[in-house]
Each structure stands twice: as C-alpha cells, then as structure tokens.
Amino acid sequence: MFLRSLLVLLFFVVAAQRSLADDGYRLWLKYDLIPDAGLRKDYQKAAGVIVSKGSTPILKTAAGELQQGLQGLLGQSVPVVSASKKGQGTITLAVDATANVSGQPLGKDGYSISTRSGNIVVTGQSESGVLYGAFALLRQMQTRQSLKDLALTSSPRIQYRLLNHWDNPNGTVERGYAGSSIWKWYELPERLDPRYQDYARANASIGINGVVINNVNASARYLTPEYIEKVAALAGVMRPYGIRVYMSVLWAAPKVIGGLSTSDPLDPKVKQWWTDRTNEIYKAIPDFGGFLVKANSEGEPGPQDYGRDHADGANMLADALGQHDGLVMWRAFVYKANSNGDRFKEAYQEFKPLDGRFKPKTLVQVKNGPIDFQSREPFHPLFGAMPRTPLVLEVQITQEYLGFATHLVYLAPMFKETLDADTYANGQGSTVAKVVDGSVDKHAISGIAGVANIGSDRNWTGHPMGQANWYAFGRLAWDHTLSAQAIAEEWTRLTLTTEPRAVRTIADVLVRSRDIYVRYTTPLGLHHIMGQSIHYGPEPWLASSARPDWTAVYYHKADAAGLGFDRTEKGSNALSLYRPEVQRQWQDPKTCPPDYLLWFHHVGWNQQLSTGRTLWNELCTRYYTGADSVTWMQQQWAAVQPQIDPELHADITGRLQTQRKEALWWRDACVLYFQTHARQPIPAPFAPPARTLDDIKRLVMIYQLR
Template identity: 50%
Template sequence: MRRLFFLLILLSPCSLFAEDGSQLWLRYTPVDKHMVQQRTISLQAKDQTAQLAKQELEKYWRGSSISLRLDKKIKKLRDGYQIKGDGTGVEVVAAKPAGLLYAAYHLLRLQETETDIEHLDIEEIPDYDIRILNHWDNLDRTVERGYAGYSLWKWDELPKQLSPRYEQYARANASIGINATVLNNVNASPQILTADYLEKVKALADVFRKYGIKVYLSANFSSPKVLDGLSDSDPLRKEVQDWWKAKVKEIYQHIPDFGGFLVKANSEGQPGPQDYGRTHADGANMLADALKPYGGLVMWRAFVYNPTEEDRAKQAYQEFVPLDGEFRDNVIIQIKNGPVDFQPREPFTPLFGAMKNTAQMIEFQITQEYLGFSNHLAYLAPLFKEALDADTYSEGKGSTVARVTDGSIFKGKRTAISAVANIGEDMNWTGHHFAQANWYAFGRLAWNHQLSSEDIANEWIRQTFTNAANFVTPVRQLMMDSREAVVDYMMPLGLHHIFAFDHHYGPEPWGDRKGGRPDWMPWYYHNADTIGLGFDRTATGSNAVSQYYPPLDSIYGNMASCPENLLLWFHHVPWTHTMKSGRTLWAELCVHYDRGVQCVRTFQKTWDKLEPYVDTQRFKEVQSKLKIQAKDAVWWKDACLLYFQTFSKMPIPYELERPTHELEELKKIKLNMKQHN
C-alpha cells in the first residue's frame, strides 16, 4: 500500500500536498548539484542587483551556461535587456543592473512555461519608465479598499524588525518588471512625513533597492500646518514652500533614491491648493520645485469631484484641461482609466490626450473595489487592455491611450503607469488565488502593453498551477470570460455605480440611504423612470460627449452608433428601444443579467472537473469562492431586474430563470463593511 501511495504521487499531474499560494507565480524548483556542475553563470559586475540576477539563475536555471554583462553604452535599452542563445550558451546584456535582473526572470519564465530556452534572440525595452503600485494602506495597517487582510507594512515593528515578506514582495514585483511603490494611502496621514516614520520608510526602501524598486509616498497637502503649526498650507507662501523644501531634503537624507510624491488634493474632502484660491498647478509645482534638485517626481491625481450641478463624469476634464502647459516637467497627471471610478466597465477618460503639453499617466485598480472584492473571480487584463487600446483620436486615428501615455505621441521626460494594489497580509497575498493574476497582468502590461490578455493568462496559469494542457486550456478560457460575466450580472450595457452606498459590494439600485449627496447615489447614474434607463450624456443631456475628440463625440452621442456595451453610459434609452439583437432594451437587459449568472455557474463546473490537477488546499479555496460568486450573481440579477421592472412594467422573458428573491427582502440586506469613499 505504501509503495502504491508514492506511485500515485509520482503519476499525479500535480502534487497531492497542499499549497497556500504564498509562492505566487514564483514556484521555482532549485536545481540539483549535478546541474550546477554542468553549467556556469558568469558576471563581472559587483552591483547587488546584478548579483541578485546571478543568484536567481544559479539557484533555478536548468539550461545552458549564461554570461551576464552590463554595457552602459546601450542606452536605448533603458531598464531592458538583450538575450541571445544558440543551445551552447546564453548571453544576456543590459544597460542597467535592473535589466539583468529582469532578464533573469524572463529566462526563468520561459523555463517554467516550458518554452524553448535554447534558441533565443530577444530584445525587451519597457513601454513605461515608472511602473508603480499604489498601496492604499493606512498607518494603523487597515487597507482602504483592501480585501486581503491587514497591510504588509508592520509600522510598529519598523525599522528594527523586517518581515521576510518585504523581500518576497519586492522579488515578486521585480519578476514582472514593477519598479516603484507608493507605501501609503492617497487619503494620506501627515504622520508619514514625520522623522519617526521616515526612519521606517527608509528600512523598507533599503530592502526594496536591490530589486530595483523605488519608494514613493502619498503626501497630505496640509502637512505643514498639521505637523509644524504653520498658519496655512498655501502653496504660494514662501514659508510653506520652504517647509516642503526642508522636508524633501530630510527625506533624501534618509532615502537617496526616493521617487517622489503622489497627491490626492481637493477631492472627497482632502485638502489642496484650492482651499487657498490656488490651482492644481500651483500645488503640484510647489512640490515639484522642492523635488527637482533630487530628481524627484510629483504624481498629481486627476480624481477630483465635488458637489456640483454638473455631471460628475465631466469634472476632471473641466478642472485640468484649462491648466494644460502650466505644470512643471517633473509633474505627471495621474488619471483613472474611466471618468467616474474604476467601474466594471467605463469608457476611457476623455482627459487622455486632451492635455497635449502635460505628462499623463493612467491609474488602474487591481484591487476589486467594484468587482466583488476578493470573493469574485474577475481577470482584469481585458479591462486594462480595453482602456490602453482605446483610441482617443487626439492626434488622429491610432492615438490610443497607451500611445498617449507611453511617450510615443507626446514626448515627456518620464512616463509612468500605476495601479492600486490588491496585496495584503493573507498567505496568498491577494485574498483570492486568481486575484494574483491581476497583480501579475498589470506588471506584464506595464512592461509591454501590446501583450495579449490570453498570453498573460497562459503565462500566469502555467507558472502558478501546472503546464498540463487539460488544465491550462479550460482555465484560460474561464479567466478570459470572467470580466464580462461580472459586467453582465452587475451592470451590463453601460450601467454603472449602482452599488450599495457604503461598501461597493452588493447591489442597491434603489439607493434609499439617507445623508448621501446625489453623486453618491445609484439613481444619479441609472436614472430609471417609466420611459427608460441610463444617463443622458448627449448634447441634449450633460453633453459629456463633447469632451471626446471627433469622431467619438458623434459616435457616442448617437444612440444608433454608440457601442451597446456603453449605451446606458451615454444615453437614456426607452425600455422598448430595439437593440441589435432584435430584442427590446428591457429584454436585452434581462438576457445579460441571466447570462452572467449562467456563466459563473459554468466556472464552478469547469473548476470542479480540474480537481486532479490542483493541490487540495488551493482547489477547495477557489471552489469555495466560486460558490460565493454564484450566489452573489443571483443576488445582483434579482435585485436589479426586480427593481428596474417596477419602472419598465414588462415581464422577464419566460425562457430565462425566474427570480428567487423578493424585492422588499433584498432591500433589507445591509452588509457591515464600513469603508471610506
């Protein structure tokens, strides 16, 4: 029996033993002593990052000998590298030490995905200079919009105690080309800039440095007033300017390679230059001037909205376009991918390309604030690609968001791309094993935005689980279907922001919470009435379409030409409107909600069949999450259709699944998930 047991282990497509997901996609197996004796990894440079590249290859590379070489003259490579191999050996060349490290992980990725590692002719140059994660982590270790446990950063223990996860975090980021991190929440506490905390930040920066990662901090604009009792934080007052110059000097004394500041100002109650009658440019430029001598950067967020009669989707454009050309050259405007707030589907923000004399960067959200938290499987590479590949027409056809931001159309000193992290203290890092794929996908697209969602999923699956085709093929399809399934059972056809008021998890299209302003209420966005559904952003409505370049303004502004997946974003559509399918809007809405539910149920079936290929722990944990997702999908479908039916007065098509809830019962559901907006 004992021999049979071990034979079964050897024959199984995967280990029968449990894995907790803590190794992410870095499940390398160390090579044996015989292999080490068969090949060499040579390197002349003594730089610690270059040495790290050598160490990773010495420990895990199973191919032929490798020569690692630095050549600073090949400046075009930037952080990139060249890899050439003919079966007898591999030569890796980079202009910077980090390039050698990225090349090492590229080789290991090829090896782990069972790709040809003998015949190599590769040149990789990253599309963006700065590839950065934004952590919305608070100093009390809570994480705003975080669904994977407490923050990784154990502030009470720093700087003396260093968790081993700090280095694991840095290694994971380096393996996918991420080279920067913002440690704290954009709703920033001024305390992060005190001497005590800067010592703690230094300790983290010292760990991250050898992995090529720079540290940035979110800065509270009122820090001079709060920390040192200045009468105000007016950016045009010399005393305030001097305070920031002294603070920046102090930071660089601790952290010589400090990256700079991320700032959320005059949005959702956060302080900013407008408090003193100044502009965003005034505030950003003050910080930029303080950082300039050290090469530091200001990432100034364009997520601004305040109570107004105007359409919330228009506000960032209205505030920032008039300031084009007024920002210093070490300021980048950080713009969310959509004009409202990280919805399951949005059109791209029209601000992209509208500021031709100002550097712009895109901000994605990896953490699933609006896509089921860490309970729902939603592979977000298709969402990221949808935004990056969107054509702004700002410089004619082909002016995609990616090209507008990567420096290929508008030449800037530095380019950047960012995303709000989904990382926490959970053993599997992200709360859901498949949510790791979104961290991975962001890093890969930040390096090369032309990669396909399918190829990224393929890489991640093979490294994270197994290379077995009977596993890879169905799981890749499941992942590729998942984002659209979430859109279908939550907010199809351009519906948006109909979440519960305080937690953004469940449906609450009725939006009957008291005390909230209109643009926090679902009815503000869906505008359901007896005539139809959707937000009129045409010329006869809010005219948000006018912020898009031709021909998009007319395409979006015409109900006949507007893409149906954005129809209710731009139009108030009659319930009886005939869709391309021949169905009425109401029937089409019902079909989409039902399709989302059915799709998630196929995920359950697909996953259950794959049990032989997955270790027990991860199989059961994913299975449990899929059960929650299937129940939540029905909750969403029933809540939205039963509520909208009170306006349409039309029956749910009889061939579709019947609701299993009563509307009044659904309205009573109140989840205890207190989060800040």
Template identity: 50%
Template sequence: MLKATLLSIFISISLFFSVSANDGYNLWLDYRPIQNPELKSQFKTLMDGIYFFGENPTYQAIKNELDLASDKMLNQAPVYTNERLSNSKIWMGTRDQLSQVLSLTQQGEISNLGQDGYWRGPLDFEGKTYYAIIGNKPVGVLYGVYNLLNSIQTKTFNKSIKITDSPKVKVRMLNHWDNLDRTVERGYAGFSIWDWHKLPGYVDPRYIDYARANASLGINAVSLTNVNANALILTTDFMKKAKVLADLFRPYGIKVFLTARFSAPIQIGGLKTADPLDPDVIKFWKEKTDEMYSYIPDFGGFLVKANSEGQPGPHEYGRNHAEGANMLADALAPHGGLLIWRAFVYSHEVDEDRHKQANLEFEPLDSKFKENVIIQVKNGAIDFQPREPFHPLFGAVNNTQLGMEFQITQEYLGQATQLVFLAPMWEEVLKSKTYQPNQNATVASVIETPINKNHKTLIAGVSNIGTDRNWTGHLFGQANWYAFGKLAWNPELDSKTIAEEWIKLTFGDNPDVLTKVEKIMLESHEAAVDYMTPLGLHHIMGRSHHYGPGPWVTGGRADWTSLYYHRADSLGIGFDRTSTGSNALAQYAPEITHNWSDPNEIPEKFLLWFHHLPWDFKLKNGMTLWEGIANHYDSGVKKAREMEKTWASLEGEIDPERFHHVEQLLAIQVEEAEWWRNSCLLYFQSISHLPFPNNIEQPVGDLEYYKSLSFPNAPGIRPSW
C-alpha cells in the first residue's frame, strides 16, 4: 500500500513538473499572463469583439492563434462576432474586403505595402473608432496579428498609433539540411522533424507549431531537404508526403521548396544522361515538375547544389551553371516557380584559391540566367567561418539576382554547446559596403533590390531545427532562428533591437534579466571569434565533424586542410590574397582592394585572411602579431568565463529548467574556449618558437594530446552520399 501511494505521489509530481516546467518548446510564443492592468484591459477589449471580413484558411489560423494567446494571457476565450458594427471592437480583413470603410488615402497606403505588408491601428467609421488589422492578402493580416501579439507581450502596444510594415525581401526561406532517414547534416538539435516514414498518414502536431513560429517572423518559404540531395524526394510517393506539409503550411503563408539532385534523370528517370541540353532530360524535368504542381499547386520551386563537393552538375557534360539552372527554370516557369542555384562551388581540380572560385565561375555568366533564377550566395567565400569578409560576388555582378545564404546552425561556431548570438555577424555582413553597383551600395541593398520587376529577392538560412523539445538544442539557438527571421524581413535592423525583443518574449521584461542577457548575447560572437579564429584566421577546425580546433589538420585535399588556410611557418602566418599572392582581393571593388592591400590599413579583423605577415609585424595597439594572436585567444576565454558568471547571477530570476540548461552549457563553453586557446596557441608556438606573452594566462596541456582527440560520433556529420 505504501509503495502504491509513493508511486502515485511520484507520478503526480512528475506530471506537475512536465506540465508547468518551461522546457523552451513554446519559443517566443509563450504568451505569459498579462500583469499590467491597463495593458490587460486594452487587450481584453480587443478580444471581446473580433470581426473578420470573410472566411479564409489563413483567418482560421489567426483565430487559432488568438484562441491560444487570449487563453494564456487573459485566461479567457476571445469573442468572435458576425455583426460588423454593433458588437465588434477589432476588424480584420484585406484591403479589398474593407474598401467600403477605407478612405482612398488609406487604400493607397495599404496598397503600397505589397502582398505581405500590413496596416494596423485605429479606424474611424460612422462616428465610431475600431481597431483594424488590414493586409492586401490574408497573409498580411496574419503578420499584422503576430505583430500585435508581439507588442502586447513586449508592452509596446498603443491603440492610438498606426503601424505599417512590409518586408524588404520577397522570399524569406529556411533551408533544412534534413535527410530522408531523419538524420540532419550539420544539425545539432536531434533528428529531423519531418517523419517521412509516417507521412502522409500520420501528421505530427509539431508541424503546425513549426509553421506558427515561422509565420510569426514572416518566414514564408522552407526547403525541406538537404542540398546534398537524394533524388527519391522527387518520386511520386514523396510528392504525396510533401503535399501534406504544403497543405499544412499554406494558411501560414509558407511555400514548400525541395532540393533537386541534378542526376535525378539517371537515378529515377531511367535515362543514361543528365545533360541539361538533352531533349529527353528536358522532357524528364518538365514532366516531373508538372507532376509536382499537380500535388502542390503553389510549390515554390527547386534548390540546387551542383558541381560542388562531389555533387553532380552540368560540368560533367561540358555545360555551365547558367545552362544547368536555366533548363530547370524553364520547367518551373509556367507554374511561377523559382530555381535557386547555390554559388557554393569549388573543386580540388581547379588550381585556384578557394576564395576565388565562385566568382571565377559566375562572373562570366552575369546576365545569362533566366528571370526566375536566383543565385544563392553564402555570406562569405569560404564556408560559414566564425568571421568572414562579405562574399565578393555581392559587388561583382549587376545583372544576376543574388540571394543571401546565412547559416543559422552553428557548424563552425560551437554547434549546440555554445551560446553565440549570430545577429552581430550577419549585421556586419549586411552593412558592409560593396561600392558596386554604386558608391552607396551595401550587401543588404544588393539583396533587397530586384534586377527588374519580374525578379524576386531572397534571404535563406540553413536551419538548426530538430526533435529536441526546445527545437534548437541550445536554448539560445532559438535567438538565432528569431534573429534570422527578423533580418530576412528587414536586413536594416540592428542586433541590439532584435536581442531586446527576443529576451522580452522569452524571459519577460525584468530589467536585470534584460540588461545581463543582452550583454551576454551581444558580446558572445566576438568572444567566440577571439577564442577560435582571431585576426582573420579561418578554417582551422577539426576535420569532417568541424567540432573543436584542428589547426594541424593536413593530408588529402589541400582545400580541406587547415594548413592551406593559415600557412603558418617559422617566418609568419596568414593567407596572402593580395596581388603578391592569390590576388583574390582584386575580386572586390577598387576602393576595397586599395585599402585592404595595405596590412596597416585593412581592418585587423580580416588581417590574416588577406595577408601573410611576419610574427613580429606590429599591430595598431603596438603588440606584435604573435602577441596579438595570443591576447585575442586569452581574451576570448575570459569573455566566456564572464558570460558564465553573468548568467550565474540570474539564478532565481529565470525559471529553474531553462536556467540550469543554459548554466550547464555555459560551463561546457568555457571548457571548449580553453581547449581552443590552449591547443591553437601550443600549435602555433611550435611553429613560431616564440614565448607566450607574460600578460596572458599561460596555455596548458600537451599538444600531442589535443591532436589525438577524435570525435567519430559527433552530431551533424555529413553522411556518405
């Protein structure tokens, strides 16, 4: 009897904690109860009379969100009315639906907001004032509702102020590197959320929560599968599975894209070639694309990785990237689909600095791509390093639509064991001046500007979303998903604004929490760069798994080794990309080439990216290069420890489950920062033969031990193709 009683108590306690504990599943849509009486009254008034101008699946999605938000924030259900005038407090609908109650000025203002924009604020009609949320399309209303709920949560709502907003970029996409067996390449949050084996029969409720989260940020496209593609995703069976997801996402304004393996005509079409100019290949892709649209009428299009890292492409047939992309674009064009072709191309067979290879292939093809083709370019020319100068393609082509590819998953930035807020890195890239096509051009302006009215603009982010309860493995990985969505909507935003908003939505508005967490977030990226790859060092991580330091990696393909990039020898360190070296610097505008060719003028954060310099080269602070490298590594470790200490001071102010989750990971991060510092400095000292500066904490450990470490089961390793 006693055992049974104890078991009952244990189960009750377990159920209580499983329900009440905050495990991060709700992301920034937690909808905590409103404590402010005035704000609560204002929101309650709005929820007491909601009138929709018409019916639409997106309006039903809005109702579902309002039901959830009102229940959690007010502990009551919203009231929906069929009476537009007498009982309604808030109106929702499209500009066309409200045309009779809008002035011509208001109609024109809303019309200029485009398909995804929204207008919300007070609307006077027949002597009464209503609150209205209006879009040109239902999805605009949806975005306006999420913005309203955001303002309630962050206590910025003002019923008297009109708010208008619209995205600066048309296609705001998540790229999943998910495989059909549910493994995720470079994914650190569990398995893929797409359960292909159970689809189409079983629909995981998590899919809707995923759609809600993306819609709340304005993300309107998702590529479901790995760019290292499996042709099976284009078979009829998988089309039926993808259709289920497309149908679920449609009310939330999200279009489904799939990755297309260039050799699919051979692998699933029974052809002997995938030559893009072969009539049978053209026919295969047309028929396959038509079939796709028969299942998903608003299918977004294909994302393609070709002729890079062993992936098949048009080069096998003597064709160029434009010929390969345009063939697929032609198949998509009748349906309004997009062909997104990645610019991440390089080959060990090309005897050129890897930094140069994308430009060498795509610059000669400028203006050769069809209007429904977007070239998706990584933020830097190597591969999502902790810090990279912006990709030179963004200033090198003027007649080809370029889209941005950021990496939200932290492949080279601590994976899911380190807190690294990525918005400052992305902001740095977006605000970089390209000087082309004009003197005021920035990377952001290049991305935002369509070549002509028929071109679409794009920002994509490689996701780190998986089956972990908190979606991203590390709680603060959510902040990077959030920041990506915000910057995809408006690339001009600043990191501080985004961080403040995410903190309030995630932890509430406690001033002490806000100040301390914001400090951690905004300093975290620079700290990681310091203890990983300071002063322009790059690509010195472990081979294959990319977890941890590996400046000693050599053997095999040169451009997959660390020595290829840091080129450290007894005389100095760094990759000479000036005119005396690979001359990759010449791929940038003359203003950049001129300034950065001088090691005394280039921003020191890019110094060793473009220059091979002696160990005794003098930095701007008077230190030698060797002393500067050592001090940066040491500073990064100290910053990581400070982050840990700051977080520890928040115990009791943040719920225990999330506090201890982050606390444990910050302890790991400090250990990993020390690992990076110790192993890198010991390695570089073995080459420079210089003593460590006295002012730093002396590196400890044995270099041979660090070199012997192996991680064959690290998460996210690329599978064999």
C-alpha cells in the first residue's frame, strides 16, 4: 500500500515535472541529475562534505552554490561544515593569501583546485577566487570530467570584466531584443526580484565581476538619493557574488539635478557637486565600482560644451572619486557629422592626442572597431595607439547589427578576431588582447566590457543561443586565449546536451554562424548598410538621413565603376592610423584579405579577387552561399533533435526559419540594389531573385513604419 501510494505520488510529481519544458531560465547552470550512475557514484564519493573555511559573504555564496549544484548533479544533500573532517570525500573551500602555482601567485581572482590526500581543495587569494573555483569545480562535473588528481589553476587575464546594460529607467532597453529591462526601478528598493540573484549567480559563474546598470545615454535619475538607494539595493544582491555595481552618468547632471548653471569640469562648484555625489554613493554602496561616461557623442552633453576636452572631464571625475576605490571609464565612441570626413578616423583623432593626460584609475573605453559594432570590423586603430592609457575593450553582446533575436549568430569568433588582431604596437604579437590586458604597456589596471543581451524574457536573451554569447563573453573576459570552438563545446555541454555527436554538430553550427551571417549581410567588408535607426534588415539604398554618416551610401560608395570605401592614401587615408605592418596587410587591394577588402578599397566590379572571381561574382556568390548556409544550419539543427528538449528545439527551429527568410531579404535586397550599379546579371549557377528591388524595399520598409 505504501509502495502504491509512493508510485502514485511519484507519477504525479513526474507528470508535473514533465509539463515543465526547458524554458531556458536556468542558463548553463542546469545541474540536472547526472544519468550515468557510475560517474555519479564517483562524484558522490568525492563530494561527501563541503568544508568552508570562513563565513564571509562570498565564501558563504561559494559553499551555497556548490551545495546547490551538487544537490542537483549528484542527487545528494551535501552538508556544509566549518571544520575539516577525516575521511574521504571532502571539498574544502579556503582563502589562502599565499596560494600560488609553482611559485607564481594566483592573483586576486584566481583559483586553484587540487587534490590533497584524496580530498579536493579549492583555494584563492581572495573570496572571489574561491567562488570562481567552486563554479569551475561544478563545471568539471557538468561536463563530466574526472575529479581524480585535480590540479586546475586559473587566473583572469583582465581585472575588470564588466557587463554594460543599456537599460533605461522606464524599463526599455536600448538595442535590447529580449523583452524589457530586468531592473524593476519602480519596485526598488522595497522589492528585490528573485531574478536579481539568479542574474548575479550566472555572471559569477563565468567570472564577470562588474555591472554597469544603466544606459550610456544616461538619465540623471541615478545620481539622486532616491535612485542611489535603489542602486544600493541591487548592489546588496550582487555583493555576495563578487560583483560590483557601476553607473553610467549624464554629464549635464549638475545642471539637471544639481541646480548649477554649468557642467564645466573645471568649475569648482561642479567639482564639488560631483565629489559630494560620489561620497553619497559610497556611503550607500561602499564597494561601488565607478562611472561610465558617454560624453560629446551623438548629442550627449560633455566637457567640450565648455571648451574642455575628454581628459578634463575624465580627470575631474577621477578627482571626485578621490580615495574611493572606483574607476572612470570614458568612452571613445565619438564622431561628428561631417560628410567630407571619414567617421572611421574620428575617435582616433580626438583621443590619440590625449594619451598621457588621463589620471590613474581612468580608462578609455574603445569599441572593437572604428565604426559601430558591425558584424566584421578591422580592430579599432586606438588599440596600440595610446600606450600611456589603459584601454577597455567594448564589444556588443546584444545583436544590434547581428540579427536581433531571430538570427543564430555565435559571437565568440568575432570577439576573438578583435582580441587576436595584432596591432604591432610593441612589435609582433602586440595583439589587441595584450593591449587590453595591460601586458603590452605594463598597465596596472585592465578592463573589458560587453553590452549585455539580457532582458526580462524568460530565457534571458531572446534567442536561446544568445545565451552562448553572454557565456562566451564572460569566458573570454577571463581568458582571451580560449578558443571560440572550445567555448562553444563547453557551453553546449552545460546547456543543451552532453551527447558527443550532438555537441560537435551544435558547436560546428555555432562556430560557423557568424561567418555565415556576414556572408548574407555584409560580405567582403561591406558595412553599415542596415535599416535606418532600427538597424534591422537591409537598406543599402539609404542615401539621406539626419547625418551623412547615418546613410548606407556613405559607407559602400557603390557607383558604376565599383564598390567600397577607399581608405588608402588616395582616399580618406584612415589606413594610415595603423602601424605599417598592419597597413601592409590591407593596403593593396590584390593582397588585402577579401573579408576586409571593401573596408579599405573602392574595387572595380570586374576586378578579379584573390578568390579567382570578379568582385561582382564574388559578392553574389557570398550572398547566395551565405543565405543557403542557413539551410545547412537548419539541417544540422534538425539532426540533433533527439538530444534536445522538445520545446527548446521547436523554439530554435522556428527562429531558424525566420533567419532563412531574412537572409533571403538581405541577399535579394543587396544583389538587386548593387546590380543597379554593377549592371551585370546574377552569375550562374545562382537564380536571380524572383522579386524586384521595389518588392523587397516595400517588404523591409514595413519594419520602419511607426
């Protein structure tokens, strides 16, 4: 009778469980029971008890997270105790200021996981290091690695690993495609959405240690006592996960909320105002991270309004921070509306002369490329050009120019392309990554920022595969030497399936997806030909806008002769901003890699490329094969269906259908439009689009309607 009741109960519980499809909320921290009983048993033996040497908040988090993960993975309730016990199966968590690897110190956030006398010991020089070690140990089990004779050590190469949220106080997210903001400003500080903690957990698990909570197009609200209290409440959730909170600030705040008549950074009242605000913030948030500033950019106010420069502004804020342990991150994303100029050069021209002017703990934050998060850009020429200034690399995780939430595009290959690009600043091997991590110029501080793709959608990122981009950003921020392939496989195992063939198939799709996207949208170095304002779909015909550099024709310069922006010395000479070694790679259209060709050259339609095809033929080939590759992605995804949760599989299947549809928009829009200049037929074997350019213009314009 007992057994029968139990079975009945079990049936209903399981039935209820089954009805809960995998909605993606748990991200890569699923901790589902390991089905392999043998492996589970091995792990269970190793994980009999957690010994936490200390009870500070982050150590408590480490122990709690480990306990929760083990509970799920092993189906075993693992006690947390404060003193070590004899016998097998102990996992010890301990801060050890002397922790090192072969004499090399681990660094503040590094961890070591080792086996000592048959037990596992997780140490770090700081609590955060131990927390990262705990997540790394869980990852070992999630990815089914052995726990025998562990000797894992890892230290982050970059100190400040930040997400930038472009979230507005009204709950919208600029360039967000995953619902609304996760921050509920109207509810704070009284109500703390449980989601805040889940957000912190996810970030900590991949080593992210800072969060800029609001849009760089900033509201002054955050500097008011009312909002400082709200931000402090969020900081209270983040703190036990080793995450510090930062703010974007509105330069005009002293006028807007301070009642001053100026925001001049050299005005004593302005300085005092910022000092007072900063002190007030630190009173509420003792571990506040600092300020991010977008100034004199795209209409935002800034120090130039008063005849001062960016360094004047940044240094004033650095002074305001004073003895507090905070940073100023000053964005270099600036450009003026100048139809005769080249936006490519503007940030360089404004910031390069300021090198050496910035005070300590002030960093300049530079986008990966010179224009604006296009799907492929040459690395920003400021990298390697400001040796006396620590530069934060800013990449975009949200897919503003990479297909919103309907295109599967894994961004790690794009991040890696920038990180691995050689600036030759200090000889060969002076990669962007090494400029950013401080090793080229021996900077004491280093930072990297990713514009978050996180929103209130149940699965956090809109496209379920967008989770991989959040994950990859964190992993690369920690260790930029990891490969895109390795991260793809790791994420897939944690998130989707551990079945080896499916893992390979999915990782293959992920790794190839960004190149496929580039091919069907902006092959051969085309850039900025997307739909006006919303940045959705193609609009290569866009010829007038509020500013010349917001049109498409400014960038592609298609004419009867050819296509592309001449940035050689015959043209804008933007190429000269790079070191000679870099210039040599790109300066000759015959040897310039096709992927960068139209970034730097105006190429004749019938010019033969290194691929053996003429420009026109190569362009069409890439658009057609790119769009067809989406079909390949669909086939690969269909093949892994048995290994994937059905609801999740259906979700991505639907999005891939949309991606295929939109890839065909791009292909048809671009080949038909460029054909009006090239005046050549679509080359065999490709069938000309069945629709006209007007058809496709009408179609994509629908998405521009109010």
